[in-house]
Amino acid sequence: MSDFLRPITNAMRSQFLTTRAAARHMTARGAGVVLAFGGGPVDSTHPALLLRTATLSDVGATAAFAASDKARTITSTDIDISCGAIVN
Incomplete structure (x- = not known):
């Protein structure tokens, strides 16, 4: 255990x-803003719906948005940038 x-x-x-x-x-x-990044299991038999993976630029742009005043009404949520590889 x-x-x-x-x-x-x-x-x-x-x-x-x-x-x-x-x-x-x-x-x-x-x-202030606290961002936590993580991952989850990806089903290798199910390709990403967008047929690509997120780039570092995609991750950076998403983080910048999430930490900006434009996202001031978003609280305690996940932003999925898996390009559809992780289907919720």
């Missing part, structure tokens, strides 16, 4: 410590 829990515990601890450190700066500024 400990082998199973170790990567989960490490990921959650890293996320918590990073967010806590960022929150100190965000509190002082009166604003």
Whole structure:
């Protein structure tokens, strides 16, 4: 069981410590955004619906949007940029 829990515990601890450190700066500024990137399983028998994969530019543009004032009404959500490889 400990082998199973170790990567989960490490990921959650890293996320918590990073967010806590960022929150100190965000509190002082009166604003801020925390972005967390992750992945999920991809069904290799089901190709991406857009027939391509996301580029680093795609990821950067999505992150810039999510952290911008244009996304100020978006809270606690996932933005799927898998090009359709992960179907929700």
